Amino acid sequence: MRFTKIVFLFVATIAISLSSFAQGKQLKKAEAAFERYEFHKAMDFYKRAYSKSSDRTQKVEMSFRLAECARRIGNYRQAESYYKRTIKMRYDDPVAIFYLGMMQRNIGKYEDAIKSFELYMKKVPEDIRALEAIVACQLAIEWVENPSRYAVSNMKAINSKQDDRMPAFGNKDNTQLFFTTARKGVNGKKISAQTGQYFTDIWVTELEKNKKRRGKGKQAKPKWKEPLSLGDFLEVDDLVNTKFDEGAVSLNERGNLMYFNRAVMKKNEAHSPRVFSAIKKGGEWEEPLEINLPVDSNYMVIYPCLSPDEKILFFVSDMPGGHGDFDIWMSEYNKRKDTWSEPVNLGPEVNTADKEIAPYVHRNGTLFFASKGHVGMGGFDIFRATRRPSGQYGKVKNMKYPINSSYDDFGIVFSGKDAISGFFSSNRKGGRGGDDIYETKLSDLKFSMEGVLVDKETTDPLQGVSVHIEGSDGSAFDAITNKSGFFDFGDEAIRQGVEYEVTYVKDTYVAVNDTVTTQNLTIHDFETTDEGFLYTIAVDLSMKVHRLPVVLPRIEYDLGSWELREIAEKDLNHLVEVLETNPDLRIQLRSHTDFRSSDEFNQELSQKRAESCVNYLIEKGIDASRLEALGMGEKEPLVLSEDRNGFKKGDVFTQEFIEGTRSRRLREMAHQMNRRTDFREIEPDPEDAEKYGAY
DSSP, rough: HHHHHHHHHHHEEEEEEEHHHHHHHHHHHHHHHTTOOOOHHHHHHHHHHHOOOOOOOHHHHHHHHHHHHHHHHTTTHHHHHHHHHHHHHHHOOOOHHHHHHHHHTTTTTTHHHHHHHHHHHHOTOOOEEEEEEEEHHHHHHHHHHHHOSEEEEETTOOOSSSSSEEEESSSSSOOOEEEEETTTSOOOOBTTTTTTTTTTTEEEEEEEEEEOTTTTEEEOOOOOOOEEEEHHHHHOSSOOOOSSEEEEEEETTTOOOOEEEEEEEEEEEOOEEEEEEEETTTEEEOOOOOOOSSOOOOOOOOEEOOOOTEEEEEEEEOOTTTTBBBEEEEEEEEEEEEEHHHEEETTTTOOOOBBBBEEOTTSSSOEHHHHHHHSSSSEEEEEEEEEEEEEEEEEEEEEOOSSSSOEEEEEEETTTTTEEEEEEEOTTTSSSSSEEEEEEEEEEEEEEEEEEEEEEEOOOOOOTEEEEETTSOOEEEEEEETTTTTEEOOTTTTOHHHHHHEEOOOTTTOEEEEEEEOOOOGGGEEEEEEEEEEEEEEEEEEBBOOOOOOOOOOOEEOTTOOOHHHHHHHHHHHHHHHHHHHHEEEEEEEEEOOOOOOOHHHHHHHHHHHOOOOOOHHHOOOOGEEEEEEOOOTTSOOSSOOOOBBBBBTBBOOOOHTTTTTTTTHHHHHHHSSSSSEEEOOOGGGGGGTTTTOO
16 A cells, blocks of 8 residues: 555656646746747747646746737737636736836727726836826827818738738739738748748739620729739749748839848748849849848848839838837939948937837838827727928828727838828738738718709799809809709819809799808718718708788887878888788787877787787788787887987887976977887787677
């Protein structure tokens, strides 16, 4: 029995020792790979070591390293999970909370990210990065809610499940697109310890020629062909792509000079990526040569970009003298000496303490680049910078959503003279896998104004209505409604930022005036169409048959009388015509007195005055249901709406005002003006017919 126990303990001890040895070996390999920036390889070793370890302190540290590896290779969702686990295991460095917030931001969980950053601020209040990140999250939320005019679509026809990135135009008419890919079929068959994918090559896709659709005159939108490796595309031996990493290509406008990155592996160690150039002659790319940039070989030289005039090479490097991890530099080529000048840093307006990559200079001089240091939506964002007369770049602006997302967005290129359409790289959600190439286009803002005019009473469409618009920009346009009552104005008439005065005119109908505007619009006011964003001013208008204008008279009376004067009867006769030509019009007749006599007397007198007018109108054939008599007594003194009879606009004929008037003639005039019947238009109410039927 004792012997058996000894054997068991011996075996168990050996098993534990072997397990510890295996775990320690895996951990050493993980640490070594991590130090070489081989993060994908390091993750595999850390996972094995973590599963075998029973040391809690060690496991916490490995959990953090797993999160770091996932973050470095751009697997933000996995990194978020690892950081959460690390924090739950009570990792003692608050930086894990900060990075958790960064990962939440990078996958679009902005509200969660803000909470993580706020927690980090409580623990490390002196670190302003958290406050800056909170501001960035708030801006990102706003940008998503108010997107730019750029439309973005995945280039599914050319993307693969592996990384496809860094598009570049391969010829003058932009019908060839070069890009970097790790898809099956590349020359390098080994898996990269950094990415976990094949080593990358340069491939090409070409735009099909325009084809006419059968039976239609319209041309079908050309499609991009199935991508091919550089050699297969030209049907020649490929001297550019090797078993190592090639990518981040930049070509001149003629498409016969190419700069690209190549990272050569020597003795199982990565050689810092350098810039190579190749010349195309006789339809073939010659053997590439490394260019002699004066940068120490210990530092990376990546993302080459040739300026449109072919005199300057922009690139990214971690060389000393910069502002952060990776900066954008430029070097000028001396053709006579075949040398490149000492690199010049683009300065602190472009470069930050973090990473800047993927410069691209458009033919209009604008610099586009990606950065993690400028305020963005998460990961790398694409920015643009303006070239000043001094040659320096500044006024950096974020390209915003949807070109930018919470993920990594970089490597943009634009065709044409303006930044209207182009391509860029992104690992955003919804892609085919890893980095994908996306197409972007600045959608046109289109405007129209259209509507249907109908008769208000019959609802029949009105043909022949003249529609005239005059814009605040001085423009003027006309249209006529068709038999369906329809009219429209297109882009030639309706423009952005203009206010329009609109007049609708037709014989026998009351003219209608209106105001419409295209000012102060947001992108949410537009409808997305195949041609761009469309804002339509929709008109749904009915027009009334022309009636006599409703100008209601003011009837005045002698002192203490409700008898109608002769001039009052003339005014009431005109009112009869107005009522006859406006059959839906109903009025209230409000009679008033001056303040002399008692309240009771004045109230009764005013009611009789109102009723005398109603009776007169009824005698002339106006239906009693359209009339309402209301005695106001002396409680509503006249307020002048204009200068009249020696009085000023705004005078109120109260007792105090009249008695304060020195002239007896003016006092009597004021009393006379208070003795009146005025009129108000009111809503029809047939039930009132019985009330006035006795008059």
